[in-house]
Amino acid sequence: MVHGFALDKVNRPESAHTVPGGKGVNVSRVLRTLGVDTIATGFIAGSAGAMIEHGLTNEEIPHDFVRTEGESRLCMGIIDPENGTQTEINEAGPNISEEDLNALKDKIISLLPSADYIAFCGSVPAGIPDDFYAEMIKTANDAGVKTVLDSSGVQLRNGIKASPKIIKPNTNELSQVAETEIFTLEEILDGAKTFRTLYGVETVAVTMGRTGAMVIRGDEAYAAKSPEIEFVSAVGSGDSFLAAFMAAEMKGCSLGECLEWATAAGAANAAISGSGFCTKEMIYALKEKIVAERICEA
Ligand SMILES: Nc1ncnc2c1ncn2[C@@H]1O[C@H](COP(=O)(O)OP(=O)(O)OP(=O)(O)O)[C@@H](O)[C@H]1O
Numbered sequence: 001m002v003h004g005f006a007l008d009k010v011n012r013p014e015s016a017h018t019v020p021g022g023k024g025v026n027v028s029r030v031l032r033t034l035g036v037d038t039i040a041t042g043f044i045a046g047s048a049g050a051m052i053e054h055g056l057t058n059e060e061i062p063h064d065f066v067r068t069e070g071e072s073r074l075c076m077g078i079i080d081p082e083n084g085t086q087t088e089i090n091e092a093g094p095n096i097s098e099e100d101l102n103a104l105k106d107k108i109i110s111l112l113p114s115a116d117y118i119a120f121c122g123s124v125p126a127g128i129p130d131d132f133y134a135e136m137i138k139t140a141n142d143a144g145v146k147t148v149l150d151s152s153g154v155q156l157r158n159g160i161k162a163s164p165k166i167i168k169p170n171t172n173e174l175s176q177v178a179e180t181e182i183f184t185l186e187e188i189l190d191g192a193k194t195f196r197t198l199y200g201v202e203t204v205a206v207t208m209g210r211t212g213a214m215v216i217r218g219d220e221a222y223a224a225k226s227p228e229i230e231f232v233s234a235v236g237s238g239d240s241f242l243a244a245f246m247a248a249e250m251k252g253c254s255l256g257e258c259l260e261w262a263t264a265a266g267a268a269n270a271a272i273s274g275s276g277f278c279t280k281e282m283i284y285a286l287k288e289k290i291v292a293e294r295i296c297e298a
């Protein structure tokens with residue numbers, strides 16, 4: 001955190017912390033907070049990779065990564081509360097060889113028999129084919145594991161075509177895939193229905209930042225407004241939302257309740273710094289303030 005962050009000068013943070021990151025790791029972190037068993041997987045490399053493994057072990061987040069050549073990427077987020085800005089500097093990360101890619105595919109396949117859900121989260125490094133998530137979603141669907149996709153760009157576009165059971169785009173990601181600007185709840189609902197009809201996606205949850213979120217499944221659709229919070233940073237709010245949505249679904253909650261838990265976790269994450277570090281108490285307290293409203297016969 002740097003008060004009055006400025007270009008072309010030496011900035012000295014008042015506080016700083018280094019934590020394992022990545023969308024999938026954030027989802028795992030919130031699942032653990034909510035008492036759900038999880039394993040984080042993906043690629044790690046070099047000394048940064050060792051730090052990630054060490055950090056996750058300290059947080060008691062189970063992990064099983066594929067080691068590659070090079071260094072895991074470092075991402076720096078600079079929060080400036082004075083100007084209300086958040087500046088992100090994200091490295092590219094190492095290129096992935098075909099051998100490493102096959103090792104990750106084998107790893108995922110080996111994890112499927114013990115999984116109820118598998119979530120494919122975030123962007124992919126260079127060297128990964130455009131249909132990677134799509135191929136893995138198909139494999140996991142065939143194995144009877146519930147597939148979840150939270151990505152963007154081509155991995156989301158291709159991944160949707162493999163019929164993941166749940167997708168969680170934000171409005172930008174939804175607009176990208178729909179190839180048109182989507183703003184209103186009605187437009188979001190139309191977009192969600194298109195994915196259901198065209199690609200057989202069962203549940204489409206769309207997050208809209210501080211406005212809230214909506215979800216559609218079968219003939220049900222709900223919308224929830226985000227509760228007021230003291231805003232710190234919303235990076236990872238979508239990951240927190242997704243984890244809480246999955247956790248609620250696993251516990252047998254109704255669709256409306258799943259949306260309430262998810263919206264509460266997204267908001268709880270936005271009230272703290274870091275991604276996925278919201279506590280169970282924060283999530284439970286915010287859940288009390290959220291009512292999902294049925295919006296239509298979808
Ligand atoms: N400023 C905020 N105040 C309250 N709740 C928020 C705020 N920002 C986000 N949220 C909650 O978190 C949910 C997810 O946020 P958002 O739409 O920003 O996800 P996202 O863009 O996928 O984020 P990320 O990919 O960084 O995890 C929202 O639907 C909302 O419930």
Ligand SMILES: [Mg+2]
Binds near residue numbers: 150170238239
């Ligand atoms: Mg997101």
